[in-house]
Amino acid sequence: MPEHDPDTNAIDKGQGREHRVEEFHGHVVPIGVYVAVFLALLVGTGLTTGASYVDLGIWNTPVAMLIAVTKASLVVFFFMHLKYSPKLFWLALGAAVFFLVLLLTGTGSDYVARVFLNLGNPGT
Amino acid sequence: MAGQHEASAFGMWVFIAQEILFFGGMLTAYAIYRNLFYDAFAAGSHHLDVTLGTVNTAVLICSSLTMALGVHAAALGKRKATVLFLLLTIALGSVFLGIKAVEYKDKFEHHLVPGAHYSAESLRGAHGEELPGDTARHSEIFFALYFSLTGLHALHMIIGIPIVAYMAGQAWRGRFGPAYYTPVEMTGLYWHFVDIVWIFLFPLLYLIPHHA
Numbered sequence: 001m002p003e004h005d006p007d008t009n010a011i012d013k014g015q016g017r018e019h020r021v022e023e024f025h026g027h028v029v030p031i032g033v034y035v036a037v038f039l040a041l042l043v044g045t046g047l048t049t050g051a052s053y054v055d056l057g058i059w060n061t062p063v064a065m066l067i068a069v070t071k072a073s074l075v076v077f078f079f080m081h082l083k084y085s086p087k088l089f090w091l092a093l094g095a096a097v098f099f100l101v102l103l104l105t106g107t108g109s110d111y112v113a114r115v116f117l118n119l120g121n122p123g124t
Numbered sequence: 125m126a127g128q129h130e131a132s133a134f135g136m137w138v139f140i141a142q143e144i145l146f147f148g149g150m151l152t153a154y155a156i157y158r159n160l161f162y163d164a165f166a167a168g169s170h171h172l173d174v175t176l177g178t179v180n181t182a183v184l185i186c187s188s189l190t191m192a193l194g195v196h197a198a199a200l201g202k203r204k205a206t207v208l209f210l211l212l213t214i215a216l217g218s219v220f221l222g223i224k225a226v227e228y229k230d231k232f233e234h235h236l237v238p239g240a241h242y243s244a245e246s247l248r249g250a251h252g253e254e255l256p257g258d259t260a261r262h263s264e265i266f267f268a269l270y271f272s273l274t275g276l277h278a279l280h281m282i283i284g285i286p287i288v289a290y291m292a293g294q295a296w297r298g299r300f301g302p303a304y305y306t307p308v309e310m311t312g313l314y315w316h317f318v319d320i321v322w323i324f325l326f327p328l329l330y331l332i333p334h335h336a
Contacts, residue, residue: 028200038186048181055333071323080316089133099145
Protein backbone atom coordinates (compact mmCIF):
# COMPACT_ATOMS: atom_id res chain seq x y z
CA MET A 1 0.00 0.00 0.00
CA PRO A 2 1.56 3.33 -1.03
CA GLU A 3 2.08 5.99 1.56
CA HIS A 4 -0.70 8.41 1.72
CA ASP A 5 -0.02 11.99 2.63
CA PRO A 6 -3.27 13.68 3.52
CA ASP A 7 -1.70 17.15 3.39
CA THR A 8 -0.44 16.84 -0.18
CA ASN A 9 -3.76 15.50 -1.16
CA ALA A 10 -5.53 18.48 0.40
CA ILE A 11 -3.27 20.92 -1.43
CA ASP A 12 -3.95 19.12 -4.70
CA LYS A 13 -7.64 19.38 -4.12
CA GLY A 14 -7.28 23.02 -3.22
CA GLN A 15 -5.30 23.75 -6.36
CA GLY A 16 -7.87 21.90 -8.38
CA ARG A 17 -10.58 24.06 -7.00
CA GLU A 18 -8.59 27.21 -7.52
CA HIS A 19 -7.88 26.17 -11.08
CA ARG A 20 -11.55 25.71 -11.78
CA VAL A 21 -12.36 29.12 -10.33
CA GLU A 22 -9.69 30.64 -12.53
CA GLU A 23 -11.05 28.92 -15.62
CA PHE A 24 -14.62 29.76 -14.91
CA HIS A 25 -14.89 33.52 -14.79
CA GLY A 26 -18.63 33.89 -15.16
CA HIS A 27 -21.25 34.01 -12.47
CA VAL A 28 -23.67 31.17 -12.31
CA VAL A 29 -26.93 32.76 -11.29
CA PRO A 30 -29.41 30.18 -9.96
CA ILE A 31 -32.14 29.36 -12.48
CA GLY A 32 -34.72 30.36 -9.85
CA VAL A 33 -33.51 33.97 -10.10
CA TYR A 34 -34.04 33.98 -13.88
CA VAL A 35 -37.53 32.53 -13.50
CA ALA A 36 -38.43 35.06 -10.75
CA VAL A 37 -37.21 37.96 -12.93
CA PHE A 38 -39.12 36.53 -15.89
CA LEU A 39 -42.36 36.35 -13.88
CA ALA A 40 -41.83 39.90 -12.56
CA LEU A 41 -41.37 41.12 -16.16
CA LEU A 42 -44.63 39.46 -17.23
CA VAL A 43 -46.48 41.00 -14.26
CA GLY A 44 -44.96 44.38 -15.17
CA THR A 45 -46.21 44.01 -18.75
CA GLY A 46 -49.73 43.22 -17.48
CA LEU A 47 -49.56 46.21 -15.11
CA THR A 48 -48.45 48.55 -17.92
CA THR A 49 -51.32 47.52 -20.20
CA GLY A 50 -53.83 47.49 -17.32
CA ALA A 51 -52.80 50.93 -16.02
CA SER A 52 -53.26 52.44 -19.49
CA TYR A 53 -57.02 51.75 -19.24
CA VAL A 54 -57.26 53.63 -15.93
CA ASP A 55 -57.55 57.42 -16.12
CA LEU A 56 -54.71 58.66 -13.93
CA GLY A 57 -54.75 62.17 -15.36
CA ILE A 58 -51.22 63.44 -15.97
CA TRP A 59 -49.82 60.40 -14.16
CA ASN A 60 -50.49 57.78 -16.85
CA THR A 61 -47.20 58.37 -18.64
CA PRO A 62 -45.03 58.70 -15.49
CA VAL A 63 -46.51 55.43 -14.16
CA ALA A 64 -45.88 53.66 -17.49
CA MET A 65 -42.28 54.95 -17.55
CA LEU A 66 -41.71 53.96 -13.91
CA ILE A 67 -42.80 50.39 -14.70
CA ALA A 68 -40.64 50.37 -17.84
CA VAL A 69 -37.56 51.58 -15.92
CA THR A 70 -38.18 48.90 -13.26
CA LYS A 71 -38.51 46.18 -15.93
CA ALA A 72 -35.39 47.42 -17.74
CA SER A 73 -33.46 47.43 -14.45
CA LEU A 74 -34.43 43.81 -13.78
CA VAL A 75 -33.18 42.82 -17.24
CA VAL A 76 -29.94 44.82 -16.83
CA PHE A 77 -29.06 43.60 -13.34
CA PHE A 78 -30.06 39.93 -13.62
CA PHE A 79 -30.35 38.80 -17.27
CA MET A 80 -27.36 40.95 -18.26
CA HIS A 81 -25.51 40.13 -15.02
CA LEU A 82 -24.64 43.77 -14.26
CA LYS A 83 -25.25 43.08 -10.56
CA TYR A 84 -22.31 40.65 -10.64
CA SER A 85 -20.13 42.70 -13.02
CA PRO A 86 -17.22 45.09 -12.40
CA LYS A 87 -18.15 48.67 -11.52
CA LEU A 88 -16.53 49.74 -14.80
CA PHE A 89 -19.54 48.28 -16.64
CA TRP A 90 -21.88 50.26 -14.38
CA LEU A 91 -19.97 53.37 -15.42
CA ALA A 92 -20.49 52.63 -19.14
CA LEU A 93 -24.23 52.25 -18.64
CA GLY A 94 -24.40 55.19 -16.22
CA ALA A 95 -22.63 57.47 -18.73
CA ALA A 96 -25.14 56.54 -21.45
CA VAL A 97 -28.11 57.12 -19.15
CA PHE A 98 -26.61 60.45 -18.00
CA PHE A 99 -26.20 61.73 -21.56
CA LEU A 100 -29.65 60.45 -22.54
CA VAL A 101 -31.18 62.43 -19.66
CA LEU A 102 -29.08 65.45 -20.67
CA LEU A 103 -30.30 65.11 -24.27
CA LEU A 104 -33.94 64.88 -23.21
CA THR A 105 -33.89 67.65 -20.59
CA GLY A 106 -31.65 69.97 -22.61
CA THR A 107 -33.81 69.74 -25.72
CA GLY A 108 -37.03 69.71 -23.70
CA SER A 109 -36.14 72.80 -21.68
CA ASP A 110 -35.42 74.70 -24.91
CA TYR A 111 -38.96 74.01 -26.14
CA VAL A 112 -40.49 74.86 -22.76
CA ALA A 113 -38.48 78.11 -22.60
CA ARG A 114 -39.74 79.15 -26.06
CA VAL A 115 -43.32 78.91 -24.80
CA PHE A 116 -42.48 80.96 -21.69
CA LEU A 117 -40.60 83.63 -23.61
CA ASN A 118 -43.13 83.72 -26.44
CA LEU A 119 -40.42 83.14 -29.01
CA GLY A 120 -42.68 81.08 -31.20
CA ASN A 121 -42.22 77.43 -31.92
CA PRO A 122 -40.03 76.15 -34.70
CA GLY A 123 -42.13 73.01 -34.87
CA THR A 124 -45.48 74.63 -35.59
CA MET B 125 -8.75 34.26 -20.22
CA ALA B 126 -10.63 36.01 -17.45
CA GLY B 127 -9.16 39.33 -18.54
CA GLN B 128 -10.17 38.69 -22.14
CA HIS B 129 -13.68 37.83 -21.07
CA GLU B 130 -13.90 41.06 -19.09
CA ALA B 131 -12.48 43.11 -21.96
CA SER B 132 -15.07 41.63 -24.36
CA ALA B 133 -17.90 42.31 -21.95
CA PHE B 134 -16.74 45.89 -21.38
CA GLY B 135 -16.56 46.44 -25.13
CA MET B 136 -20.11 45.14 -25.39
CA TRP B 137 -21.31 47.50 -22.64
CA VAL B 138 -19.69 50.46 -24.40
CA PHE B 139 -21.42 49.39 -27.61
CA ILE B 140 -24.73 49.20 -25.72
CA ALA B 141 -24.07 52.69 -24.28
CA GLN B 142 -23.70 53.94 -27.85
CA GLU B 143 -26.90 52.13 -28.85
CA ILE B 144 -28.81 53.80 -26.01
CA LEU B 145 -27.88 57.22 -27.40
CA PHE B 146 -28.56 56.03 -30.96
CA PHE B 147 -32.16 55.23 -29.99
CA GLY B 148 -32.07 58.24 -27.63
CA GLY B 149 -31.94 60.72 -30.50
CA MET B 150 -35.17 59.37 -31.91
CA LEU B 151 -36.74 59.11 -28.46
CA THR B 152 -35.99 62.81 -27.96
CA ALA B 153 -37.69 63.64 -31.27
CA TYR B 154 -40.62 61.52 -30.09
CA ALA B 155 -40.82 63.35 -26.73
CA ILE B 156 -40.78 66.80 -28.35
CA TYR B 157 -43.36 66.07 -31.06
CA ARG B 158 -45.62 64.17 -28.69
CA ASN B 159 -45.80 67.26 -26.48
CA LEU B 160 -46.29 69.62 -29.41
CA PHE B 161 -48.97 67.51 -31.15
CA TYR B 162 -50.46 65.51 -28.33
CA ASP B 163 -53.91 64.89 -29.86
CA ALA B 164 -52.39 63.64 -33.12
CA PHE B 165 -50.12 61.24 -31.21
CA ALA B 166 -52.99 59.95 -29.05
CA ALA B 167 -55.14 59.36 -32.16
CA GLY B 168 -52.30 57.54 -33.93
CA SER B 169 -51.50 55.49 -30.84
CA HIS B 170 -55.14 54.41 -30.51
CA HIS B 171 -55.03 52.89 -33.98
CA LEU B 172 -52.30 50.47 -32.83
CA ASP B 173 -53.42 47.06 -31.56
CA VAL B 174 -52.78 46.98 -27.79
CA THR B 175 -53.43 43.21 -27.63
CA LEU B 176 -50.81 42.43 -30.29
CA GLY B 177 -48.43 44.87 -28.60
CA THR B 178 -48.89 43.23 -25.19
CA VAL B 179 -48.54 39.71 -26.62
CA ASN B 180 -45.38 40.75 -28.47
CA THR B 181 -43.92 42.25 -25.28
CA ALA B 182 -44.55 38.92 -23.53
CA VAL B 183 -43.03 36.98 -26.46
CA LEU B 184 -39.88 39.10 -26.29
CA ILE B 185 -39.63 38.65 -22.50
CA CYS B 186 -39.91 34.88 -23.01
CA SER B 187 -37.10 35.08 -25.58
CA SER B 188 -34.96 36.96 -23.05
CA LEU B 189 -35.56 34.18 -20.52
CA THR B 190 -34.56 31.46 -23.01
CA MET B 191 -31.49 33.54 -23.96
CA ALA B 192 -30.49 33.88 -20.29
CA LEU B 193 -30.99 30.13 -19.81
CA GLY B 194 -28.94 29.50 -22.96
CA VAL B 195 -26.01 31.51 -21.58
CA HIS B 196 -26.46 29.71 -18.25
CA ALA B 197 -26.34 26.30 -19.97
CA ALA B 198 -23.26 27.32 -21.99
CA ALA B 199 -21.49 28.43 -18.80
CA LEU B 200 -22.17 25.04 -17.26
CA GLY B 201 -21.03 23.23 -20.40
CA LYS B 202 -24.43 21.71 -21.13
CA ARG B 203 -24.17 21.42 -24.89
CA LYS B 204 -27.64 20.20 -25.83
CA ALA B 205 -29.43 22.55 -23.42
CA THR B 206 -27.45 25.48 -24.85
CA VAL B 207 -28.49 24.59 -28.41
CA LEU B 208 -32.11 24.04 -27.36
CA PHE B 209 -32.43 27.35 -25.54
CA LEU B 210 -30.75 29.27 -28.36
CA LEU B 211 -33.11 27.68 -30.90
CA LEU B 212 -36.09 28.60 -28.68
CA THR B 213 -34.78 32.18 -28.58
CA ILE B 214 -34.69 32.25 -32.39
CA ALA B 215 -38.23 30.82 -32.58
CA LEU B 216 -39.61 33.42 -30.17
CA GLY B 217 -37.75 36.22 -31.96
CA SER B 218 -39.30 35.05 -35.22
CA VAL B 219 -42.79 35.02 -33.67
CA PHE B 220 -42.19 38.63 -32.59
CA LEU B 221 -41.19 39.64 -36.12
CA GLY B 222 -44.19 37.75 -37.55
CA ILE B 223 -46.63 39.65 -35.33
CA LYS B 224 -44.85 42.89 -36.23
CA ALA B 225 -45.34 42.07 -39.93
CA VAL B 226 -49.10 41.56 -39.35
CA GLU B 227 -49.21 44.99 -37.69
CA TYR B 228 -47.24 46.66 -40.49
CA LYS B 229 -49.61 45.13 -43.07
CA ASP B 230 -52.55 46.76 -41.27
CA LYS B 231 -50.82 50.16 -41.42
CA PHE B 232 -50.22 49.79 -45.15
CA GLU B 233 -53.87 48.83 -45.72
CA HIS B 234 -55.07 51.88 -43.79
CA HIS B 235 -52.70 54.23 -45.64
CA LEU B 236 -50.91 55.03 -42.38
CA VAL B 237 -47.41 54.71 -43.85
CA PRO B 238 -45.92 58.22 -44.13
CA GLY B 239 -45.50 59.38 -47.69
CA ALA B 240 -47.52 60.39 -50.73
CA HIS B 241 -50.40 58.00 -49.92
CA TYR B 242 -50.68 58.84 -46.24
CA SER B 243 -54.24 59.38 -45.02
CA ALA B 244 -55.51 60.01 -41.49
CA GLU B 245 -59.06 59.01 -42.48
CA SER B 246 -59.04 55.85 -40.36
CA LEU B 247 -57.90 57.76 -37.24
CA ARG B 248 -60.37 59.02 -34.63
CA GLY B 249 -60.13 61.60 -31.84
CA ALA B 250 -61.00 61.23 -28.16
CA HIS B 251 -64.77 61.28 -28.87
CA GLY B 252 -64.74 59.19 -32.02
CA GLU B 253 -64.68 62.26 -34.28
CA GLU B 254 -62.62 62.61 -37.45
CA LEU B 255 -59.38 64.48 -36.96
CA PRO B 256 -59.30 68.20 -37.84
CA GLY B 257 -56.89 69.18 -40.63
CA ASP B 258 -53.85 70.14 -38.52
CA THR B 259 -54.14 67.13 -36.21
CA ALA B 260 -54.59 64.85 -39.24
CA ARG B 261 -51.42 66.30 -40.77
CA HIS B 262 -49.45 65.96 -37.55
CA SER B 263 -50.50 62.32 -37.09
CA GLU B 264 -48.12 61.53 -39.95
CA ILE B 265 -45.26 62.51 -37.62
CA PHE B 266 -46.46 59.92 -35.12
CA PHE B 267 -46.40 57.19 -37.76
CA ALA B 268 -43.02 58.36 -39.09
CA LEU B 269 -41.62 57.90 -35.56
CA TYR B 270 -43.57 54.64 -35.12
CA PHE B 271 -41.98 53.15 -38.23
CA SER B 272 -38.50 54.52 -37.50
CA LEU B 273 -38.46 53.28 -33.91
CA THR B 274 -40.10 49.88 -34.42
CA GLY B 275 -38.30 49.43 -37.76
CA LEU B 276 -34.91 50.08 -36.20
CA HIS B 277 -35.84 47.76 -33.33
CA ALA B 278 -36.92 45.04 -35.79
CA LEU B 279 -33.67 45.51 -37.72
CA HIS B 280 -31.77 44.82 -34.51
CA MET B 281 -33.69 41.56 -34.16
CA ILE B 282 -33.13 40.64 -37.81
CA ILE B 283 -29.40 41.09 -37.17
CA GLY B 284 -29.62 39.28 -33.82
CA ILE B 285 -31.34 36.10 -35.03
CA PRO B 286 -28.53 34.96 -37.39
CA ILE B 287 -25.99 35.70 -34.64
CA VAL B 288 -27.93 33.53 -32.19
CA ALA B 289 -28.20 30.85 -34.92
CA TYR B 290 -24.41 30.97 -35.42
CA MET B 291 -23.92 30.57 -31.66
CA ALA B 292 -26.30 27.58 -31.67
CA GLY B 293 -24.19 26.03 -34.43
CA GLN B 294 -20.96 26.66 -32.54
CA ALA B 295 -22.52 25.27 -29.35
CA TRP B 296 -23.63 22.14 -31.24
CA ARG B 297 -19.99 21.61 -32.31
CA GLY B 298 -19.00 21.79 -28.66
CA ARG B 299 -17.06 25.06 -28.91
CA PHE B 300 -18.29 26.36 -25.55
CA GLY B 301 -17.84 25.29 -21.97
CA PRO B 302 -17.19 26.71 -18.51
CA ALA B 303 -13.73 27.91 -19.62
CA TYR B 304 -14.96 29.70 -22.74
CA TYR B 305 -18.48 30.84 -23.54
CA THR B 306 -17.80 34.56 -24.05
CA PRO B 307 -19.47 34.75 -27.51
CA VAL B 308 -22.73 33.31 -26.13
CA GLU B 309 -22.69 35.74 -23.22
CA MET B 310 -22.02 38.73 -25.54
CA THR B 311 -24.85 37.63 -27.84
CA GLY B 312 -27.04 37.48 -24.74
CA LEU B 313 -26.12 41.06 -23.77
CA TYR B 314 -27.13 42.26 -27.24
CA TRP B 315 -30.39 40.30 -27.22
CA HIS B 316 -31.39 41.58 -23.77
CA PHE B 317 -30.62 45.15 -24.82
CA VAL B 318 -33.00 44.80 -27.78
CA ASP B 319 -35.61 43.50 -25.33
CA ILE B 320 -35.13 46.59 -23.15
CA VAL B 321 -35.66 48.91 -26.13
CA TRP B 322 -39.02 47.23 -26.72
CA ILE B 323 -39.94 47.54 -23.02
CA PHE B 324 -39.81 51.32 -23.55
CA LEU B 325 -41.28 51.43 -27.07
CA PHE B 326 -44.38 49.48 -26.11
CA PRO B 327 -45.92 51.99 -23.64
CA LEU B 328 -44.57 55.01 -25.57
CA LEU B 329 -46.15 54.00 -28.88
CA TYR B 330 -49.14 51.82 -28.01
CA LEU B 331 -50.44 53.33 -24.78
CA ILE B 332 -50.81 57.10 -25.24
CA PRO B 333 -54.00 58.08 -23.34
CA HIS B 334 -56.53 60.33 -25.07
CA HIS B 335 -56.94 62.69 -22.12
CA ALA B 336 -54.38 65.11 -20.63
